[in-house]
Amino acid sequence: MTAPLHEPTAEAAPSAAEEAAVASAGVKAVQGRSLGRIAWERLKRDKLALAGGVVVLVLIALALLAPVITNLLGQDPDVYHENLIDPLFGTPKGALGGISGDHLLGVEPVNGRDIFARVLYGARVSLLVGFLSAMVAVVLGTVLGIVAGFFGGVVDSVISRVMDGLLAFPQLLFTIALVSVMPNDMLGLTGSNVRVFVMILVIGFFGWPYIGRVVRGQTLSMREREYVEAARSLGAGRYYILFKELLPNLVAPIIVYTTMMIPTNILTEAALSFLGVGVKPPTSSWGQMLSSAIDYYDSDPMYMVVPGVAIFITVLAFNLFGDGVRDALDPKASR
Secondary structure: OOOOOOOOOOOOOOOOHHHHHHHOOOOOOOOOHHHHHHHHHHHHHHHHHHHHHHHHHHHHHHHHHHHHHHHOOOOOOOOOHHEEEEOOOEEEEOOOOOOOOOOOEEEEOOOOOOOHHHHHHHHHHHHHHHHHHEEEEEEHHHHHHHHHHHHHHHHHHHHHHHHHHHHHHHHHHHHHHHHHOOOOOOOEEEOOOHHHHHHHHHHHHHHHHHHOOOHHHHHHHHHOHHHHHHHHHHHOOHHHHHHHHHHHHHHHHHHHHHHHHHHHHHHHHHHHOOOOOOOOOOOOHHHHHHHHHHHHHHHHHOOHHHHHHHHHHHHHHHHHHHHHHHHOOHHHHOO
8 A cells, every 4th residue: 555645744734842932932923003003103202202292281281271270279360469569660579570389470560460370371372273273274275285186277276376375465464454353242252252263263264275285285196096096997986086085195294284283373373462463351362471571571571481481382392293293104204
């Protein structure tokens, strides 16, 4: 009786001992990673970006919890403490602008309002305008940019010329003129709420061309990709290609430019409030505090330093975090 022609040898199938040895050696199976996880692992290695992100989260938490924090400290941003003010010079009593255990950052000249409480409430205005105006710009810029890049032709020419015109338009002068003629009551809003609403709309409207041009450029390059052609060949409509094929691939640049737009919008709000066309007193604003501090920069420099440092830290934190997000989502453009 003859032996089988293809009898398995010892080398063909590893023994149980060999499999156990491989497992004990700590060999890990290859696991797939999503793009989001890859970006997060890159971001974790950027310590400056993480620090900026932590500062941003702390600022947001302080702004949201401003009423709770001021109540715990027993301070109100609109309560006057005239007993803490020198009646002769109108400046706070004590060193460093009246800093004490009750008033952590001192008090304002003349009226004695608590600066720490005013800074917390000012953060609410700055972050609200910064975030919401960025959202307005992102929505307009994404929709119009992707439409211009995908359809091309006359549609692209018209939208591109509108973007060029808005980029050349004097935004600050237009905002000053518009806010100055706004009524005190509009759409159920009154006082400073009207101005905040107008600033959000105007800053967002003039900001969308920046992200619109980026989205348009990305769409022009992606509309000729293989997966778009495959979707067309399968009978996919224009709107399916726009919102199911192109838009998901635009999320990364949109997120990056959103994080870079927010600090710019915060600075714009501070500039408008500094010029007197932002929120009205007694509503607190960092730009408004800087404007009031001009008359006391020599006698009470802390009154100018505190809101200035608040603006500096906020903008720096957003920029560091935005740079880190950009490098994580687009490693080819990293420094």
